[in-house]
Amino acid sequence: MARRRVSNPLALAVLSCLAERPMHPYEISSTLRERGKEQSIKLNYGSLYSVVEALQRHGLIEPRETARAGKRPERTVYAITQAGLDEFEDWLAELLSTPVKEYLSLEAGLAFMPGLPPDVVARLLGIRADRLKVELRAVDAMHEQARQQGLVDLFLIESLYRRHMLAAELEFVEKTVADLRAGTFPGVKAWARLHELRAEGMSLEAIFADPVRHLGEEGRVLLPPE
Amino acid sequence: MARRRVSNPLALAVLSCLAERPMHPYEISSTLRERGKEQSIKLNYGSLYSVVEALQRHGLIEPRETARAGKRPERTVYAITQAGLDEFEDWLAELLSTPVKEYLSLEAGLAFMPGLPPDVVARLLGIRADRLKVELRAVDAMHEQARQQGLVDLFLIESLYRRHMLAAELEFVEKTVADLRAGTFPGVKAWARLHELRAEGMSLEAIFADPVRHLGEEGRVLLPPE
DNA sequence: CGCAGGATACTCGGAATCGAGTAATACACC
């Protein structure tokens, strides 16, 4: 992703619009919004205009005409160049063929999960599960409506993917909550004990200094591997 | 996420380390790396030092001592404050309980998928599926090794989540490839025809002007809803 | 006819990001 001349995904959206026909920046943003693409690509004005400028600088698009209606700010209409078309296809091919490491917010949360006691984590993840269900219902309602308007899957595919991933996350969260609640989550006893001691005023440093003594055999997992 | 004083997730990682004991920035980075957290949180030096400075500015951490060994650059050791501990717990709770809209790169790719012909897309997604399988095997090997070293799920949870999501993505990609190959993907005929016409030199604008004529009945989906 | 409210069309500058570069020390090995 880093080696692309213009790396903001919004640039791909701009190229995609201009591959259809010349437009001015604001028209691009309206078109994307109308088609629901702003669900898949972060769209904000600041980025749009700087991305358009960068695309022009690199010869991927070029200004076609600058019309001025009345005292409005002038609108510059851009057209895609051959280099831009090539870049669009190449970029799209890369996006489809090559997984990139994404930093999901839940992954960050889970990475530091032991920082809260297990019963609290179970409660919080339970809340997340409820919210995911709400989101899933909203996506389903949207699909229902889109289908009634005659839209085929071809134009909903990114949303279907989104739904699939939401459902997968829900599955994982619910399984984790169940394990925590049932006490079958490996290491949960030492984890709970650690937070009890902390609540009694013991410092993490003191607990880590001799985990087996403070947390029992399960505390052994805190010792360095060697 | 926007209302947090320091919004870079790396700040959460810093707080998490300092909740254990005071450290200097470089030590934080080594600790995170050692524990594999840099898989879940983007860690680079530039961000680390600016995040530490921001945390200090907001009173979430404070400098404890600045040691200088020889002519080395001085190392400032930071400790977490009570405000920092509160922020850590609150942030963690939010991450666990509240889904946020993430912009996945495949979602962007799928959103503009019709920009390439269906057979090409099928091939590209096939490549992606292969790469996902490679990644899954790598994750599995890592887990195998971690378990042999006595690590419990508690410290692998973020990686287990990652694996779960990778598997879900693979499932979606394989299903889509199968539908495309079988020709059962809704709208695929018009989509393929559109790229044939383009290859013959017809412009997208011309095709969109009268989709039903150029693409047959299936082309109707390109007409505006009304 | 006047005017509120929405759509159109951007601008701006402060904040965040990033990774290459630097510079000192430690350690191994010949």
Added chain:
DNA sequence: GGTGTATTACTCGATTCCGAGTATCCTGCG
């Protein structure tokens, strides 16, 4: 004792991001 490579520990500034703010125009309604 010299040399080369790895590790420690950061710095810097060029880019990128972003969203609140601004200014104009259109439209319908009383």
